[in-house]
Structures are given as structure tokens and as C-alpha cells.
Amino acid sequence: MKTEWQQQMRDYVDTIEKLETYINLSDSERKALETLQTTWGTTPYFASLMDRDDPNCPIRKQVIPSMHETENRFGMKDYLIWKENRATDEIRPDCIARQYKDRVAFTVTQVCGIYCRHCFRKELVVDKDLKLSFDVDEGLKWIAEHPEVRDILITGGDPFLLSDEQLDYLVSKLREIPHIQMIRFGSRLPVVLPQRITPGLLKVLGGYHRVPIWLNTQVNHPKEITEQTAKAVYDLLSSGVNVGNQAVLLKGINDDVETFRELHLKLLRVRIRPYYVFYCEPAPGMDHFRPRVEKGAELIRDALRGHTTGLAQPMYVIATNIGKIPLMPDYYIQDSTDTEYTLRNHLGQETTIPNVPE
Numbered sequence: 001m002k003t004e005w006q007q008q009m010r011d012y013v014d015t016i017e018k019l020e021t022y023i024n025l026s027d028s029e030r031k032a033l034e035t036l037q038t039t040w041g042t043t044p045y046f047a048s049l050m051d052r053d054d055p056n057c058p059i060r061k062q063v064i065p066s067m068h069e070t071e072n073r074f075g076m077k078d079y080l081i082w083k084e085n086r087a088t089d090e091i092r093p094d095c096i097a098r099q100y101k102d103r104v105a106f107t108v109t110q111v112c113g114i115y116c117r118h119c120f121r122k123e124l125v126v127d128k129d130l131k132l133s134f135d136v137d138e139g140l141k142w143i144a145e146h147p148e149v150r151d152i153l154i155t156g157g158d159p160f161l162l163s164d165e166q167l168d169y170l171v172s173k174l175r176e177i178p179h180i181q182m183i184r185f186g187s188r189l190p191v192v193l194p195q196r197i198t199p200g201l202l203k204v205l206g207g208y209h210r211v212p213i214w215l216n217t218q219v220n221h222p223k224e225i226t227e228q229t230a231k232a233v234y235d236l237l238s239s240g241v242n243v244g245n246q247a248v249l250l251k252g253i254n255d256d257v258e259t260f261r262e263l264h265l266k267l268l269r270v271r272i273r274p275y276y277v278f279y280c281e282p283a284p285g286m287d288h289f290r291p292r293v294e295k296g297a298e299l300i301r302d303a304l305r306g307h308t309t310g311l312a313q314p315m316y317v318i319a320t321n322i323g324k325i326p327l328m329p330d331y332y333i334q335d336s337t338d339t340e341y342t343l344r345n346h347l348g349q350e351t352t353i354p355n356v357p358e
């Protein structure tokens with residue numbers, strides 16, 4: 001018998017007919033769905049959060065293809081090869097991407113719960129132009145042979161779409177490798193398919209003190225957070241799995257002060273720690289989602305820093321081929337002399353503190 005999450009995947013919404021049971025399509029949405037050769041789709045659960053009549057609904061915009069995806073002034077060709085350093089001399093299996101000495105990304109699947117229109121890994125996950133082999137045993141062998149690697153990010157696709165048995169194998173094998181200190185997962189399923197957080201999955205992930213598991217999900221708009229997501233996060237935390245958020249700054253979805261603040265406050269209300277806000281990377285076909293680089297720093301300044309608790313302060317970064325670069329606001333230190341610093345707060349007020357010599 002299929003469990004609820006498996007049934008959701010069986011009833012997957014990936015045809016116009018199915019989508020029309022949830023929303024009234026606009027002409028431009030219909031044109032994109034009929035014209036573009038692209039992978040798209042959503043779980044019925046996430047589709048049920050869509051606004052029936054508003055094409056500007058943040059859930060619709062993340063799920064339904066747009067003709068704007070054919071415009072590409074700023075997207076880089078072969079983006080993922082560049083971003084994940086796949087053209088370097090180091091010999092690694094396809095499933096291992098490396099930007100740092102001590103941590104690697106381990107790609108285990110190409111399948112997702114939704115196919116985000118802003119996905120940076122679009123060439124691999126959505127367009128599937130980049131063909132890679134996801135041989136888990138090959139990846140595990142490589143990791144075991146590299147003692148300098150202590151932290152593994154399991155990614156995809158969405159790794160939580162693997163079966164409990166597959167995940168159990170992966171996690172147990174990693175935990176047997178003596179130099180692995182922590183395991184991270186990147187998964188949108190707590191948001192797009194919270195039914196996946198089952199007792200069976202919790203048993204696989206939790207209940208083991210050494211080698212903790214950290215989960216980073218992706219919530220971009222407060223509308224995505226429901227009671228079901230809140231319960232899934234509570235269950236994960238109760239099993240010892242830490243939950244953080246990696247939002248993407250998306251034009252027309254979360255790049256205004258009110259939405260940005262509400263997103264971060266709501267994350268904390270359901271116990272998700274805001275971790276990163278990513279600048280929308282220069283992957284192809286997503287120019288329409290990309291704001292100015294400074295926008296995220298301005299939002300942190302105007303919506304979060306000083307306006308609410310320090311727990312709701314993600315790091316604003318851009319992920320590049322040489323790692324993540326912070327793009328945080330820089331207004332705090334206004335001036336410095338030999339004797340004092342002039343500091344500014346979120347309200348524009350200034351104060352001074354002594355400049356202590358070394």
C-alpha cells in the first residue's frame with residue numbers, strides 16, 4: 001500500500017489538465033506550458049496552496065514556466081560546470097562537486113518535488129542538458145579516500161525523494177567513515193511535500209548522537225509555510241535533525257520589505273532558523289527573477305536588522321565558483337579616527353565608541 005507521500009508523487013501535477021483543477025490559467029501561463037520544452041511539475045499538496053485566480057501568486061510563479069525563460073541576457077552558458085568547478089584537474093566522480101577543501105556536495109538524484117523555475121541547477125535538474133552519473137557507491141568510495149573531507153552536503157534534485165532504505169544505506173555508510181563529522185541535506189520536501197517526513201524517515205535520520213544531520217530547506221515566501229510544514233519541522237527537530245532555511249531572493253516574489261520580513265518572522269514561528277538568502281545566481285533563463293545585487297543587503301537593513309530579533313538574520317550571499325561571498329549591508333561603521341568609531345543603527349541614528357589600539 002502506498003503511503004500518503006508516495007500517493008502524492010503518483011498524483012503528481014505535470015499536465016495542463018491536472019493543473020487546471022487547481023487554478024484558472026492566464027493566457028501567458030498557458031502559452032508557456034504549451035510552448036516550452038521544459039520539465040515542470042508540483043505535488044498536489046503544493047498546487048493546493050496556489051491562488052486560483054492570481055497569476056502573480058508566489059507559488060504559481062515558482063512552479064509554472066514563463067516565456068521569460070527564453071530571455072537570457074545575463075545567464076552564463078554551462079553555468080553548473082563553472083559554478084561547481086567541474087572542469088578542474090581533480091578527478092572526482094560526477095556525483096561529487098567541490099568548492100572547499102573540507103566539504104563537498106554529493107548529488108544523489110535528479111528528481112524533485114517541484115521544478116523551481118529559478119533553480120540554479122536547472123541545467124541538471126530542469127533542462128537535463130547536463131548528463132551526470134549518480135553512482136552512490138562511487139561517491140562513498142571517493143569520500144572514504146579523502147580524509148580531509150569532514151562535512152557532506154547531500155543534494156539533488158531532492159534527496160528526500162529517495163526511499164527510506166536508500167537513505168538509510170547512504171546515511172549509515174557515511175556515518176561509518178571515521179573522518180565524516182556532519183551530514184547536511186538540502187531538501188524542499190518539508191515545504192512542498194511535508195507528508196514525506198514520516199516516522200520511517202525520522203528513524204533513518206534521527207536517534208544517533210555522533211555525526212549529526214542538518215537539514216536546509218528552501219522557503220521563499222510566507223505563503224509556503226503551513227501547519228503541515230510546521231508539524232514536519234517539529235518532528236524533524238524532535239528527532240535531533242536541525243532545520244535551517246536557504247531562501248533565494250526573487251524579484252516579484254520576496255524582494256519587498258513587508259514580504260521579506262514576514263517570511264523571516266514566520267520561519268522562526270515554525271522553528272526554522274533563517275540561514276542564507278541567496279542572490280539569484282547567473283544560471284540561464286532566469287533573468288526575470290534576478291534583482292540588483294544590492295537589493296538583498298538593503299532588505300536585511302530595512303526589514304530585519306534591528307527591526308526584529310537577531311535570530312531572524314540570514315546571511316545574504318552569492319554562491320560562486322570560488323565559494324559563497326557575503327553581500328551584507330555595510331552601513332554600520334560610518335567613520336573612524338585614531339580615537340573613535342562612528343556607528344550607525346537601522347534607524348539612521350549615530351553613536352561613537354572608543355577606537356582601541358592594538
Ligand code: SF4
Nearest residue numbers: 112115116119157188
Ligand atoms: S527543489 Fe532544489 S534542485 Fe529541485 S528544482 Fe527546486 S531548487 Fe532545483
